[in-house]
Amino acid sequence: MKSTIFLFILVFSLSACGKKGGWEVLDTSNEASPRHENSLVELDGKLYALGGRTDRPVEEFDPKTNTWKKLAESPMNFHHFQALAFEGEIYVIGALSGPYPHEKPIENFLIFNPQTNTWRKGPKIPADRLRGSVGVFSREGKIYLVCGIIDGHWEGHVAWFDEYDPKTDTWKVLPDAPRPRDHFGAAMVGDRAYVAGGRISHAAIDKVLELTISEVDYYDFNTGTWHTEKNGLPTPRGGSSSIGHNEFLVVMNGESSTQELSHSEVEVLNTKTGEWSNLPELNQGRHGTGVIYYQGKLYVAAGSAERYGGPELNDIETLEWK
Numbered sequence: 332m333k334s335t336i337f338l339f340i341l342v343f344s345l346s347a348c349g350k351k352g353g354w355e356v357l358d359t360s361n362e363a364s365p366r367h368e369n370s371l372v373e374l375d376g377k378l379y380a381l382g383g384r385t386d387r388p389v390e391e392f393d394p395k396t397n398t399w400k401k402l403a404e405s406p407m408n409f410h411h412f413q414a415l416a417f418e419g420e421i422y423v424i425g426a427l428s429g430p431y432p433h434e435k436p437i438e439n440f441l442i443f444n445p446q447t448n449t450w451r452k453g454p455k456i457p458a459d460r461l462r463g464s465v466g467v468f469s470r471e472g473k474i475y476l477v478c479g480i481i482d483g484h485w486e487g488h489v490a491w492f493d494e495y496d497p498k499t500d501t502w503k504v505l506p507d508a509p510r511p512r513d514h515f516g517a518a519m520v521g522d523r524a525y526v527a528g529g530r531i532s533h534a535a536i537d538k539v540l541e542l543t544i545s546e547v548d549y550y551d552f553n554t555g556t557w558h559t560e561k562n563g564l565p566t567p568r569g570g571s572s573s574i575g576h577n578e579f580l581v582v583m584n585g586e587s588s589t590q591e592l593s594h595s596e597v598e599v600l601n602t603k604t605g606e607w608s609n610l611p612e613l614n615q616g617r618h619g620t621g622v623i624y625y626q627g628k629l630y631v632a633a634g635s636a637e638r639y640g641g642p643e644l645n646d647i648e649t650l651e652w653k
Contacts (some may be wrong), residue, residue, distance in 0.1 A: 353611030354648045363390050363399045365643035367635035370414035371621030372421055374445060378623055379421055380633055381443065382409050384640065389443060392632070392647065394625065406450045409437055411464040413516050414621065417474065418497075420444050422453065425465025425476050427483060432534040434483035436463040457502055460493055466517025466526055470552065472498065475505075477526055477550075480513040484532040484539055488513060492550065509548045509557050514569035516621065520580050520602050523549040527564055527582045527600070528571030540588040540638060543567035547580075547600065561605045566596045570618030572631070576652075578603045581610070584631065586618040586638035593618040593636055597629075597650075610652065617644055627653055 366383030373379075378392040382405065389402040411434065412426035423441040427434035438461060440453025462479035469475065474495045481487025488511035494503040508526060515529025526549070531542035545563035550556070568585025570593070575581075580602055585594040595616035599608050610629075617634030624630075632647035 354614050354650045356614055357397050357647045357649060359392075359647065360396065360398045363392070363632065363645045363647070364388070364401075365645040366633045367617075367619040367640070367643045368410035369620055369633055370412055370423075371623055371630070371632055372414040372416050373623045373625050373630075374416040374419070374421060376625075377445070378625070378630060378632070379414070379443075379445070380620075381405070381414060381421065382412060382423065382426065383633075383643075384410050389445075391445065394628075394630070394649075402445070403443070403448050403450060406441060406452075407437075409441065410434075411514070411619075413465065413467045415467050415469055415474065417469050419446070422467075422474070424467050424474065425456070425463055425479055427463035429483070432484040432539075434463060436461045436479075436481065454495065454497075454500060460491060460502070460504070462487070462489055462491070464513035464515075464532070466515055468517045468519050468524060470519060470524070472496075475517075475524065477517050477524070478508055478512045478515070478529070480511075480532060484534045486533060486535045488531050488533070505550075506555070506557060508550070509559055510544065510546060512544050515544075515571055516573040518573040518575040518580060520549075520575035520578065522552045523602065524552070525549045525573065525575065525580050525600075525602075527573050527580060528568055528585060530567075530569035532569065540569065540586060543569055543587055549602075560600065560602075562600075562607060565598050565607050566594060568594050568618070570635075572620065572622040574622050574624050574629075576624050581622065581624075581629065583613070583622055584616075584618050584620060584634060586635070588638075591637055592616050593634065593638060610650065614648055615644065615646065620644075624652075627651060 512529035620634035
C-alpha cells in the first residue's frame with residue numbers, strides 16, 4: 332500500500348513539473364494586439380509591449396488587473412530590438428525598420444514616456460557604429476549596445492560593443508565581443524553582461540536561420556574582458572530572449588531551421604557553476620519578443636508561433652519562479 336501511494340505521488344509530481352505544467356496563460360480582461368519582432372519591458376510595475384513588423388501602438392499591461400491598455404501610436408515602424416527601461420522612460424535603441432531582407436538600422440534613439448504618453452527622438456548613434464538587432468542593457472547610469480547586423484537579414488554582422496553616457500552625451504568603443512550575433516537578447520547577471528542565443532542572419536548566402544550560435548559569452552565589468560562559458564546553450568536558436576535573476580541567466584523563445592514551430596524551451600544557466608537546467612516549457616512556443624521578471628514571476632507575451640513571420644500572437648504567459 333505504501334509503495335502504491337509513493338508511486339502515485341511520484342507520477343503526480345513528475346506530471347506537475349512536466350513539459351507544459353508550470354506556465355499559466357493569463358485570462359485577460361481584454362485582448363492585446365498581435366505582434367512579433369517586438370519587445371516587452373517592465374517599468375514601474377506595468378508591462379509594455381511595443382514595436383513589431385507591422386505598425387502597432389504601445390500597449391500597457393497591468394499585472395494586478397490582467398488588463399491591457401492601448402497607448403500612443405508608434406512614431407514610425409520599428410522592429411528587431413531590445414527595449415530598455417531607463418530612468419522612468421522606455422528606450423528603443425538599435426532597431427531596424429522596413430521590409431525583409433534589407434531592413435535599415437534606425438539612426439536615433441526613440442524614447443517613450445508612459446507618464447505623458449508621448450514619443451520623442453533621442454541621441455543619434457554614431458554612423459560608423461550603426462546597426463540593428465542589437466543587444467541592449469544598462470549599468471550604473473550608462474547604456475550599452477552589443478553585436479548586431481548592419482544590413483537587415485542580408486549581411487554585415489558585427490561583434491561591436493559600445494557604451495553611451497547620457498549625462499555627457501558621449502560614446503565609447505569597448506572591446507569587441509568574441510563573435511558577432513544578431514536576433515538575441517543581452518542581460519546583466521551581477522557584474523557580467525551576457526550575450527546568449529541568436530544567430531548570423533545571412534540571406535546573402537541563403538542561410539537566414541541555419542547559422543545559430545551555441546557559445547555563451549560574457550563581459551566582466553570588473554576586469555574589462557570578455558569570456559566564454561564552458562557549456563554552450565543547450566538549444567541554439569535565433570529570435571531568443573534573455574533575462575538575469577540572481578545568479579541565473581534565463582534563455583527562452585526562438586526559431587531555428589530544426590523545426591517549424593517556434594521554440595518553447597526555457598533554459599537556465601547557473602553562472603556560478605556554469606551548468607544548465609530547465610524550467611517548464613512554454614504552453615506556446617514563440618520567437619521575436621521579450622521576457623520580463625517581475626515580483627517572483629516570469630512573463631512573456633506576443634511573438635510569432637512559427638519560424639519566420641507568423642502567425643502573430645497576442646497572449647501572455649507567466650511562471651512563478653523565485
